[in-house]
Amino acid sequence: MDIHQFTISQLAEQLTARRLSSREATEAVLDRIEATGERVNAYITVDREGALAAAEAADRRLATGGAPPLCGVPVAIKDLLCTKGVRTTGGSEILENFVPPYSATVVEKLQQAGAVLVGKTTMDEFAMGSSNEHCALAVPRNPWNLDYICGGSSGGSAAAVAADQCMAALGTDTGGSIRQPASNCGVVGVKPTYGRVSRYGVLAFASSLDQVGPLTKDVRDAALLLNAICGHDPRDSTSVHEPVPDFTAELGCGLAGLRFGLPREYFEVGLDEDVKKAVMAAIGQLEEAGAEVREISLPRTEYGVAAYYLIAPAEASSNLSRYDGVRYGYRDQDAQDLLEMYRRSRSRGFGREVKRRIIIGTYALSSGYYDAFYRKASQVRALIIEDYRRALQECDVIISPVTPTPAWPLGSKSDPLSMYLTDILTIPTNLAGLPGMSLPCGFSHNGLPIGLQLQAGHFREDLLLRAAATIEERLGFAGRRPRL
Numbered sequence: 001m002d003i004h005q006f007t008i009s010q011l012a013e014q015l016t017a018r019r020l021s022s023r024e025a026t027e028a029v030l031d032r033i034e035a036t037g038e039r040v041n042a043y044i045t046v047d048r049e050g051a052l053a054a055a056e057a058a059d060r061r062l063a064t065g066g067a068p069p070l071c072g073v074p075v076a077i078k079d080l081l082c083t084k085g086v087r088t089t090g091g092s093e094i095l096e097n098f099v100p101p102y103s104a105t106v107v108e109k110l111q112q113a114g115a116v117l118v119g120k121t122t123m124d125e126f127a128m129g130s131s132n133e134h135c136a137l138a139v140p141r142n143p144w145n146l147d148y149i150c151g152g153s154s155g156g157s158a159a160a161v162a163a164d165q166c167m168a169a170l171g172t173d174t175g176g177s178i179r180q181p182a183s184n185c186g187v188v189g190v191k192p193t194y195g196r197v198s199r200y201g202v203l204a205f206a207s208s209l210d211q212v213g214p215l216t217k218d219v220r221d222a223a224l225l226l227n228a229i230c231g232h233d234p235r236d237s238t239s240v241h242e243p244v245p246d247f248t249a250e251l252g253c254g255l256a257g258l259r260f261g262l263p264r265e266y267f268e269v270g271l272d273e274d275v276k277k278a279v280m281a282a283i284g285q286l287e288e289a290g291a292e293v294r295e296i297s298l299p300r301t302e303y304g305v306a307a308y309y310l311i312a313p314a315e316a317s318s319n320l321s322r323y324d325g326v327r328y329g330y331r332d333q334d335a336q337d338l339l340e341m342y343r344r345s346r347s348r349g350f351g352r353e354v355k356r357r358i359i360i361g362t363y364a365l366s367s368g369y370y371d372a373f374y375r376k377a378s379q380v381r382a383l384i385i386e387d388y389r390r391a392l393q394e395c396d397v398i399i400s401p402v403t404p405t406p407a408w409p410l411g412s413k414s415d416p417l418s419m420y421l422t423d424i425l426t427i428p429t430n431l432a433g434l435p436g437m438s439l440p441c442g443f444s445h446n447g448l449p450i451g452l453q454l455q456a457g458h459f460r461e462d463l464l465l466r467a468a469a470t471i472e473e474r475l476g477f478a479g480r481r482p483r484l
């Protein structure tokens, strides 16, 4: 096994035993990026110097003993998260040269744990998209088949993990952006409960939905990263004072006492045959392992997309008003007056999809339309939350596909609506603020990964991880990597 193929836990074992240095591991990862980076295109920025300096600091800390499990481990960060002194673009031309004067709380936490930040991964512009094709700076390719999408919006993070160009990565999930690319690239992705992880320093898309989470090579690594990033942050008023358990503690506990629910409506959305087969096989494994699986109902599932595509653009239209050419990023130089400067900076700086969302959101919030659109969407959101409340009385973990289809060929989906509809099975989780995850459960007939989605009650990431660890062990897909 090559060094770049290690999981976090495998590498941590080598590092703490001093059989390998962080410098060696970081160089191995940087070499891997050099060798395969151009084909996969997962990174917007690779911080070679910063990474090597951090690795040397980690080696000094490892030498004293007692370093945390992330110490010296090369990780990648979605380019939506501010990194002090390292360019942070949000995948947008408007921020192409933006270097933040501070770091996101999650980035600070990783650095405090000794992690080595190797670079910033590509993404759909301002995290708006499901394929990672809406990026002004780098469109990544699926490591399993370079002609296919990685999924979005955290496509670069998923691709970097799948291609062994980092041990693990952080992404964000507003309507599926961690789970969907994780599913498409055959890695594990967790979207924590809303409020579990600080959003401070994360370029805001839709503030009532955004959440940071890990993309990793296996379930244990996801638990390790969650241990490092969860917890209250006084700088994010929506982060909660909920105790953070050791998420690795129950990984080996099996399925005893866990009830699984299969939402009928998730199987009525025109699922691809390969997806259905892979998910049903995983469920068969659960039953064989003695788990209780029953059918449940989430009757308002089909309205999630419509509600989300009003609420998220409404919040985005407000959040993105800060990019005005004055305070951040790109400023048009030819304008004759202030209004023209705003107009030209925003027209040129933002891409088509972002402008579409700003227009939809501004319209949905405008006086006279607010009741018909934003208020209605919020009411639907309340009904979806109620659906989950009822369903989670009958089961502990909801099990389903992540997306209706596996990854599709780059450039093959051009109308926004069909793109939006691919989020139908992931959006409800965010509307309800619940934790959800994706883990590999099979492959399509043409060799593309398929993910299994698990959802649980608020703050029950422990249940997700416990179930996922058992499923992962029985299916044996962890460790399968694309040949590049």
Ligand code: GLN
Residues within 6 Å of the ligand: 127, 128, 129, 130, 152, 153, 172, 173, 174, 175, 176, 177, 178, 205, 312, 423
């Ligand atoms: N695909 C969804 C969107 O385009 C979700 C994106 C996300 O989770 N950031 O809005």
